[in-house]
Amino acid sequence: MNKIKVLIADDVEETRNVIKKLLSLEEEHIEVVGESDNGEEVLKLIQNAKPDIVLMDINMPVLNGLEATERITMEYPSVMVIIMSVQAENEYLKKAMFHGAKEYIIKPFNYDTLIGTIIATYEKYKEIQVKFKGANIDEVRNSKVIAFFSSKGGVGKSVLSLNTAILLSKSENKKILLIDMDFQFGDISMMVNQHSKKTILDAIEDGQIDSYENIKPYLFKYKDNFDILFAPEKPEASEYITKEIVEKIMKALKNQYDVIIVDTGINFNDSTLYVLDMAEKIFMISTMEIVALKNTKLGLKVMESLGYEKNKVKLVINRFNPNYGISKKEVEDAFEDGIVTFIPEDEKPVIISINKGMPLCEDKKYYKLKIGKAIEEMSKKLIS
Numbered sequence: 001m002n003k004i005k006v007l008i009a010d011d012v013e014e015t016r017n018v019i020k021k022l023l024s025l026e027e028e029h030i031e032v033v034g035e036s037d038n039g040e041e042v043l044k045l046i047q048n049a050k051p052d053i054v055l056m057d058i059n060m061p062v063l064n065g066l067e068a069t070e071r072i073t074m075e076y077p078s079v080m081v082i083i084m085s086v087q088a089e090n091e092y093l094k095k096a097m098f099h100g101a102k103e104y105i106i107k108p109f110n111y112d113t114l115i116g117t118i119i120a121t122y123e124k125y126k127e128i129q130v131k132f133k134g135a136n137i138d139e140v141r142n143s144k145v146i147a148f149f150s151s152k153g154g155v156g157k158s159v160l161s162l163n164t165a166i167l168l169s170k171s172e173n174k175k176i177l178l179i180d181m182d183f184q185f186g187d188i189s190m191m192v193n194q195h196s197k198k199t200i201l202d203a204i205e206d207g208q209i210d211s212y213e214n215i216k217p218y219l220f221k222y223k224d225n226f227d228i229l230f231a232p233e234k235p236e237a238s239e240y241i242t243k244e245i246v247e248k249i250m251k252a253l254k255n256q257y258d259v260i261i262v263d264t265g266i267n268f269n270d271s272t273l274y275v276l277d278m279a280e281k282i283f284m285i286s287t288m289e290i291v292a293l294k295n296t297k298l299g300l301k302v303m304e305s306l307g308y309e310k311n312k313v314k315l316v317i318n319r320f321n322p323n324y325g326i327s328k329k330e331v332e333d334a335f336e337d338g339i340v341t342f343i344p345e346d347e348k349p350v351i352i353s354i355n356k357g358m359p360l361c362e363d364k365k366y367y368k369l370k371i372g373k374a375i376e377e378m379s380k381k382l383i384s
């Protein structure tokens with residue numbers, strides 16, 4: 001049997017400790033997945049801790065137990081709230097039940113009452129939980145993370161990730177997020193003509209990265225179903241952005257989008273590896289230059305040694321031009337079967353679109369060119 005996951009919300013530390021002690025006697029069946037002293041934090045914790053049951057005190061600072069209960073039942077209908085209250089709070093109790101609490105328990109309670117109530121509530125509402133699974137936090141959205149990576153700069157990683165994101169947001173009724181994780185030289189904001197907007201660094205400095213709600217104001221809404229998280233504007237900022245921070249941000253944003261496209265930095269540091277690990281697909285971008293191809297080969301070897309499945313990594317040769325002394329066939333032969341996609345070189349439209357801050361695939365005139373079609377083909381491979 002799965003353990004029942006319980007989150008404890010009470011502003012009195014002593015009370016939380018007593019509850020934890022009681023629950024620890026049932027550790028085979030019950031697991032405490034988090035605790036908090038205020039209702040606002042409980043809502044944030046739920047996203048990551050995914051409790052089955054919240055033990056909720058009524059009087060708490062910031063957001064009280066009643067309001068928190070109401071929001072939990074609205075936002076996370078599968079989470080069961082059990083109100084803990086003292087006798088004198090009868091009136092509140094009624095309100096709490098009205099706001100969607102499943103059960104209540106009167107303080108002070110003993111071991112039998114606490115455990116009995118948790119198990120009985122869980123059993124009773126488990127069925128409903130199954131029914132509501134579609135609305136459960138696990139299930140709300142399971143973001144498909146797609147990473148664009150290269151072992152050399154200037155190969156077109158940003159151009160391709162941005163245009164892919166745009167095409168996906170157009171063709172599919174899906175919620176897309178593009179994260180510019182080239183923390184040193186992130187160019188996406190320029191490419192969409194949105195310089196000096198809020199960046200990931202602002203969110204980090206303001207301490208607003210623990211939940212989607214927190215990060216939301218730092219996202220740029222490119223259009224209704226397409227958000228972008230820009231990279232910092234000063235290269236030195238990249239030093240502060242540790243893997244732990246990246247992990248927090250990814251966890252907070254995951255499940256809020258159908259597809260998250262990440263334009264990564266160009267070395268295998270901890271943050272990049274974290275994203276590559278969690279990615280469902282990695283697009284490794286290279287050009288036709290022999291040096292780029294050599295580095296790409298090395299990069300692919302690293303990924304192989306990391307145990308990535310073969311079909312997780314796709315190679316994209318950008319700026320393909322038959323006049324550069326290496327043929328398509330030679331490139332294909334140098335890499336494994338079926339992993340290569342070619343994007344033709346076409347400087348004029350690319351440079352104009354960058355300079356105008358108007359992505360290529362946004363512009364009907366260019367979108368019809370070979371380069372636009374090739375990017376479209378590539379983005380289709382993502383959804384299939």
Ligand SMILES: Nc1ncnc2c1ncn2[C@@H]1O[C@H](COP(=O)(O)OP(=O)(O)O)[C@@H](O)[C@H]1O
Pocket residue numbers: 150152153154155156157158159160187318319320343344345346347348350351354371
């Ligand atoms: N298919 C292409 N054809 C011609 N030029 C391209 C193409 N893709 C990218 N470029 C050029 O390469 C430059 C670098 O692209 P960018 O996406 O910024 O690279 P990266 O993110 O890998 O550093 C761009 O400024 C653009 O002018």
Ligand SMILES: [Mg+2]
Pocket residue numbers: 157158159182185186187
């Ligand atoms: Mg770039």
